[in-house]
Amino acid sequence: MSSKQSQGIQTLLEAEKEAAKTVQQARQYRVQKLKDARADAEKEIEEYRKAKDAEYKTFESRHADDTSDTQSAVDKETDAKLAQIAESYKNNKDAVVKKLLDRVVLVKPELHRNLKKAS
Template identity: 45%
Template sequence: MSAQNSAGIQTLLDAEREASKIVQKAREYRTKRVREARDEAKKEIEAYRAKKEAEYKAFEAQHTQGNKQAEEEANREVEAKIAEIKETGKKNQDKIIKDLLAAVYQAHPTPAS
């Protein structure tokens, strides 16, 4: 009977080792699947982010084009006005200087009332 008990114990130990191997393989498989799922999710997130970024850039380009045109038009108008003011200043420079000097040299003080 002792040999039979020993064989039974050995069979149980072998079954336990086999079960342990099966459990270990299942854990490894689960860990592998979790990593694969995480990597796949990261790829999907990155693709979605890139898609939305492209959509945003297209939207921004479409809606800022009008602003750029208005800004360029305003800059052209400002440059034209500045050129006009400079030209007017050059034409009347001598007269303005004479008038300023005459006002300084020919002061007509008036008493305060």
């Protein structure tokens, strides 16, 4: 009976070793599948990124002309307004200086309005 028991124990040990091998293979398979899935996801992400970058560059190049046209129009308008301001300054400079000097130099001495009421 002890030989049958030892033979049964031996069979159980072998079955346990087989089960451990199967579990180890399953773990390795799972790890490999995870690595493959990550690599595939990274490839997909990189392809998506390249597609979106190309789409952005196309959009940017298509709208770059609009921006430069708008900028040149704004620059022309600014230059025209600056020229107008410079011309206005040149035409009115003498009159403004004269008005300022008249106000500063020509003073009419008179009593303050509050002093008049108190008297």
